[in-house]
Amino acid sequence: MTDGKRLTVDDEILARARIHAREVLDEYDLDEYDLDVDLDALEWETSARAKRRAGACRWNSRREIATIVLTRRAYECYDWEEFSAVVRHELVHAWEFQQFGESGHGPRFHERAAALDAPRHCRSFTEPRYRLRCLEADCEWTATRHRASKPVTSPGRYRCGSCGGSYEVEHTESGRSWTSGSGYGGAKSALGEEW
Numbered sequence: 001m002t003d004g005k006r007l008t009v010d011d012e013i014l015a016r017a018r019i020h021a022r023e024v025l026d027e028y029d030l031d032e033y034d035l036d037v038d039l040d041a042l043e044w045e046t047s048a049r050a051k052r053r054a055g056a057c058r059w060n061s062r063r064e065i066a067t068i069v070l071t072r073r074a075y076e077c078y079d080w081e082e083f084s085a086v087v088r089h090e091l092v093h094a095w096e097f098q099q100f101g102e103s104g105h106g107p108r109f110h111e112r113a114a115a116l117d118a119p120r121h122c123r124s125f126t127e128p129r130y131r132l133r134c135l136e137a138d139c140e141w142t143a144t145r146h147r148a149s150k151p152v153t154s155p156g157r158y159r160c161g162s163c164g165g166s167y168e169v170e171h172t173e174s175g176r177s178w179t180s181g182s183g184y185g186g187a188k189s190a191l192g193e194e195w
Contacts, residue, residue, distance in 0.1 A: 010046040013075050017044060017068070017087045024088055024116060035112055037095045043067040051146045054078070054086040054122040057093035061101060066094035077125040088118035131172055135179070136165035154181040171195075 025037055047069050050056075054074035058067045068090040075083050092112045096103035103109065105120060113120060128144030130152050141162035145151070151158045152169050156179060160167050169184070170177040174194060176187040188195050 009072060009075070010048075013046050013070055013072065014044045016080070016084075017070055020084050020087050021091055024091065035092070035095050035116070037091055038098055041065055041098060042094055045069045046072055048072045050074075051126045052124065054083070054125060055090045057090045057097065057103065059097040059101070059103070064098075066097045068094060071125075074122070074125045078123075082123070085118050086122055088116040089113060089120075089122070092116065092118060127172060129172060131170045132167050133170065134160040134163060134165055134167045136160065136163050139163040139165060141167070148184075153184045155184075156180040 021037070021039065021042075025035070025039070041064060043065055045067055047056075050069075050071040050073070054071050056069045058069065059065075060067070068087070070083075070086065070090070074086065078086070092109055093103040095112065096109060110120060126146065128146050130145040130148070132143040132145065132151065132155070134141040139160060139162055141160050143161060155167055155169050158167070159165065166179060168177045168179045171187060171191070174187075174191055176191065178184050178187050
């Protein structure tokens, strides 16, 4: 508690992330890695809604401000070593936005992320809601989804990502599966509140 206010998990996430960012930028030889992030042009937020991304970095070109958004669920799931790597990953995005007005996961990003021991991708911290599985006997293709995207709600219109065959979608929590839009509607209706 500070000044009569109770600190939240989000306050803790942001405080630790800001401290870690300053430590990282002070520790690494910025001339060698050319990662001069302007912390005054960097904002921090948390997300309680994100289910797949441990972090994100948004760029407001009008204000020339990068905003790093860190996910509460990832913070609660990962240990600090793994979560601090997410912070470093997003710092590289912030640097790219500040320097070039754009950011991605290309060679420039990969080089800087490797120098900071930041992963290119983060481990999933939630179970997927849907699993897509090829129906062809000799194909082992599977994919996961967290949201009811078109390939989930209308699998008959899409094909396996590997062999081009048909696939089924499974609602992972219930085990119900379907291969068409009407099958999706039927499964959703049958599960009702358990959906």
